[in-house]
Amino acid sequence: MKLTDLHEADKIRQRFYEVSNETRLDAVVRLLNHYRPVSTLAFCNTRQQCRDLLQVLREAGFDALALHGELEQRDRDQVLIQFANRSCSVLVATDVAARGLDIAQLEAVINVDVTPDPEIYIHRIGRTGRADQDGWALSLASRNQMRRVDEIAKVLGTEVEWHPIDELSAASGQPLRAPMVTLQILGGRKDKIRPGDVLGALTGEAGFKAEQVGKINVTDSVTYVAVAREIALKAQSRLADGKLKGKSVKVRALDAAFDGRPSRANASIRRRPKG
Numbered sequence: 039m040k041l042t043d044l045h046e047a048d049k050i051r052q053r054f055y056e057v058s059n060e061t062r063l064d065a066v067v068r069l070l071n072h073y074r075p076v077s078t079l080a081f082c083n084t085r086q087q088c089r090d091l092l093q094v095l096r097e098a099g100f101d102a103l104a105l106h107g108e109l110e111q112r113d114r115d116q117v118l119i120q121f122a123n124r125s126c127s128v129l130v131a132t133d134v135a136a137r138g139l140d141i142a143q144l145e146a147v148i149n150v151d152v153t154p155d156p157e158i159y160i161h162r163i164g165r166t167g168r169a170d171q172d173g174w175a176l177s178l179a180s181r182n183q184m185r186r187v188d189e190i191a192k193v194l195g196t197e198v199e200w201h202p203i204d205e206l207s208a209a210s211g212q213p214l215r216a217p218m219v220t221l222q223i224l225g226g227r228k229d230k231i232r233p234g235d236v237l238g239a240l241t242g243e244a245g246f247k248a249e250q251v252g253k254i255n256v257t258d259s260v261t262y263v264a265v266a267r268e269i270a271l272k273a274q275s276r277l278a279d280g281k282l283k284g285k286s287v288k289v290r291a292l293d294a295a296f297d298g299r300p301s302r303a304n305a306s307i308r309r310r311p312k313g
Contacts, residue, residue, distance in 0.1 A: 049167035052175040054187060055203045059180050063094045065203060066150055069176050070100065070128065072206040074214045075146035077121070078128045079136065081162050083151040088130050091150060095128055099213035101294035105131040105139075116262075116292070123253040123264035125220040126294035133158055141165065149177035152186045156193035216294060218252050219270035223261040223277065224288040231256055235282055236263050244276035262292075 057065045066080060082088045088104050095102040103117045103126045120126040122141055131139070133153070144166045153159050159177075166173025179187050191198050225231050233254040240246045240263070250273075252264030265273045270291055278289040 049172050050163055050175050051167075051172065052163065052177070052199060054177045054179055054198050054200050055206075056200070057178045057180060057203055061203075062150065062178055062180070063091050065178050065206075066091060066148060067094065067098045067100075068203070068206040069148055069178075070095075071213065073146060073174055073176070075174060076127060076214065076217065077124060077141070077144050078146040078148060079139075079141070079144055079165055080128055080130045080148040080150055081136070081153075082130060082132055083153060085132055087150060088132060088135075092130050095130070099215075100128050101126050101216040102128040102130060103294045105129060105135040107132075107135055109135075115257075119253075119255050119262050120220050120292060120294055123220060123255075123262070124218045125216050125264055125292065127214060127216040133162070139165070142168070143171065144168070144173060145171075146174040146176060149175070152177060152179045152183045152190070154186055156190045159190050160193065215267065217267060218264040219267050220292045221263050221265060221270070221274055221277065222290045222292055223263065223282070224259070224290075225282060225285070226257045226259045226261050228258050229285070230283055231261050236261060236277075239277060239280055239282055240265070240273060243280060244273065246273060246276075 055065065055069075070078065080091065082091060085106050085108075088106055092102055092104045103120060105114065105117055109117065117126070117129070118139070121129045124143075129136075147163050147166045149159065149162060153162070163173075163175035166175060177187075187198060223231070223236070233256055236254050236256075237248070237251055240251050241248050246265070246269055250266040250269050252266075253262075254264075255262040274289050274291050277287065281287070
């Protein structure tokens with residue numbers, strides 16, 4: 039497989055950074071603060087590294103979720119919905135968990151570890167830079183992984199571009215927050231709810247603008263709607279106080295900073311500053 043088999047290679051800007059194993063996860067935070075991508079897929083070689091990186095990112099204030107083999111299908115679907123609708127800024131995953139994943143408007147891919155298989159590297163970075171968009175492919179490599187980097191360079195047919203890790207500087211004092219928040223409505227296709235019903239409820243009596251409402255996903259029993267972060271609490275309240283299909287519904291806000299668990303999401307939206 040060649041990079042050009044996936045799309046135009048010049049749309050993907052590749053950079054490599056040498057790090058130690060001890061500083062690898064903190065380097066991911068530095069990359070995110072420096073490049074400030076709205077949507078990032080961070081690839082780890084192991085499930086444990088996924089868990090460790092997720093903790094580091096959340097402690098640094100990022101809206102991050104993980105995709106791994108331990109998730110039940112329902113939880114996996116919910117994670118993917120939040121990432122696709124821009125309610126989660128960083129998705130941490132292994133190659134196995136991310137198999138078949140295709141997300142539009144993915145601004146960056148970070149290789150937290152260099153994969154030993156150059157074909158996998160090409161497949162990873164091919165997730166970004168699609169259609170008419172450019173994308174970043176940022177890779178972290180320790181000294182003992184240089185042979186892997188050389189193999190990647192051979193397959194690419196070009197020298198890789200190295201940059202010093204010290205050139206990375208935080209572009210802002212605050213982590214870049216995900217622009218949207220996902221509201222979970224307890225009701226779906228079985229209740230004859232359609233996307234138009236949700237959009238109408240938010241832009242009608244609730245009074246929000248259409249551009250403040252993002253993707254709407256309706257499943258059999260649950261509906262997810264992405265709304266702009268600044269209106270999340272009001273939108274949740276308006277939907278809960280109103281009706282869909284003539285019925286009152288329960289509405290909860292999911293927050294990627296807390297595994298998407300509704301029980302802590304509302305408090306986190308209130309107390310955390312806007313990004």
